[in-house]
Amino acid sequence: MKKTIRFIFIILPAILWPWAVFLAAPLTDDAMIVRVCIADDKPETFISLKSDYKIYATNSSRVLMEGPCLTAKVVATKDGLRVGARQLNIGGIRVKVGKNSKIYVGGKRFRGDIDILRKDNGRLMIINYIALDDYLYGVLYHEVSHRWPMEVLKAQAIAARTFALYQAKQNRLQLYDLRSDIYSQVYGGSGSEKWSTTMAVNSTKGLVLVYKGELLPAYYHATCAGRTEDASNLWKVNIPPLDGVECGFCVESPHYSWTKNMPLWKLEEKLASAGYKMGKIETVAVLSRNESGRVDKLSIKDNAGVSVVLTGKDFRQLLGPNELRSTNFDVSIKWGELILTGRGWGHGVGMCQWGSYGMAKKGIKADEILRRYYPGAEIVSVEKIQGKL
Ligand SMILES: [Zn+2]
Incomplete structure (x- = not known):
């Protein structure tokens, strides 16, 4: 594997505080690196390092802090970030430890480097720079x-x-x-x-x-x-390897079939918070299915005759992907409850x-x-x- 490929790009994203430029301090690990967002919109976080560390500004290779170990709360402040007792007037820091050492962030242990960025909403975004296979x-x-x-x-x-x-x-x-x-x-x-x-x-x-x-x-x-x-039923991807195939090997799965009951008021609440102006829901009916049997479109009607047609994908998103495990389901209403009987888990x-x-x-x-x-x-x-x- 060629050792110089890295997914690091210099950008000045609008959502971030103006000083945060992502020309990061050099990485120590010669490998493919991926950038994984491990937390977002946090008011603060805790970092803990049990080995030699260095903290850089994300926009330079200037070392701001270093030492043999550190446990500190990181907070977004008006002028930048506060790491423990130290105020740093910058928009982002990169925390680096030795090759085999780990960084604890919010109680979880991570390999690689950690960027803590102050967003312009005063919250923190935390990104783990990590070698692909370590990830x-x-x-x-x-x-x-x-x-x-x-x-x-x-x-x-x-x-x-x-x-x-x-x-x-x-x-x-x-x-x-x-x-x-x-x-x-x-x-x-x-x-x-x-x-x-x-x-x-x-x-x-x-x-x-x-x-x-x-x-x-x-x-x-x-x-x-x-x-x-x-x-292609879900995204703008249309290539033969993702056209769909018969499986026949997953019958042992605990998710092969399932039932989910949801009170109608909960559906009404979810519709309202997604911006649909509807009253008491009276019917929910599948209108069409695609070739794999998953719901293509379904209609929801209220007691005033107002109706909305949603795709199966949007309906799953509305209810929550873990509430409605897949778009392969039948639906009925009984005793004020939505009864979903479905098959499988995931987008499929x-x-x-x-x-x-x-x-x-x-x-x-x-x-x-x-x-x-x-x-x-x-x-x-x-x-x-x-x-x-
Ligand atoms: Zn299967």
Whole structure:
């Protein structure tokens, strides 16, 4: 792997305090780096370092603070940031420790460097600059069970690596590449590493998925419950590897089928806070479904005859992605409650994690699992596509 590729870009984002320019202090780790937003809009945070550290301004290589250890509260102030008792009149700091040391932020342990930025709303954004594979160590534990067979862990490592690089490419001009929650890939810092998941990352080092020589948007999800979703139903992505395939391997998933009851007043409240002016809800009905059986459109009507038509995707967003686990559901109303009976968990695009677990249990190897869920995609070394990252 070429050692000079980095996802660091010089920008002057409008949302930040004017002094925060992101030409950061040099990184020590010669590797691919991803920028993961681990917290946003926090009034304050706590950092703890148990080894030699240096704190730089994010816009220069000037050392502002250094020492053998530090525990401090970081607060946004009128003129910048306060680290412990020290007032720093700057818009952002980068905290660096030695190669094998960790930084604790808000009680979680992280590898790599940490940027703490003061936004112009007086709140903090915290970004972890971390080597790609170090990041994957922290992702895999949250995305799959570390007790699953090695082949499914390897397939997950390749998909997660590809997805991270794809996001980095997409977000090149943004402040960060990935978030640490379900909107990117769940990342728990280095406290989330396990032997087996780390082994899966190491044994697939540098391997990524490509389609026609381009990095694949390697979406994945927990359980498809039958057929994976065509990505073009959800996003502006229309390529054969993400057209959707039959799965048939995820029947063991605890999310294969589910029921969710929600009081109608809660739906009314959610509609109101999303800006829909509706009264008492009387009917909710599926209008159409797409090829995979997921809800394409549904209508909601109130007692005054006012109705709204939403896409399945927007309805899931309205209710909350963990409240409505997928867009593959039936809906009815009974005794003042919305009754949702559904199948699967997640957007349904790309690799089905429980399906890949089912395949691995049958002795199917990681490359075959990936070829099944991303038909037409190839697994290559990242070196082969370096010019396209
Ligand atoms: Zn499946």
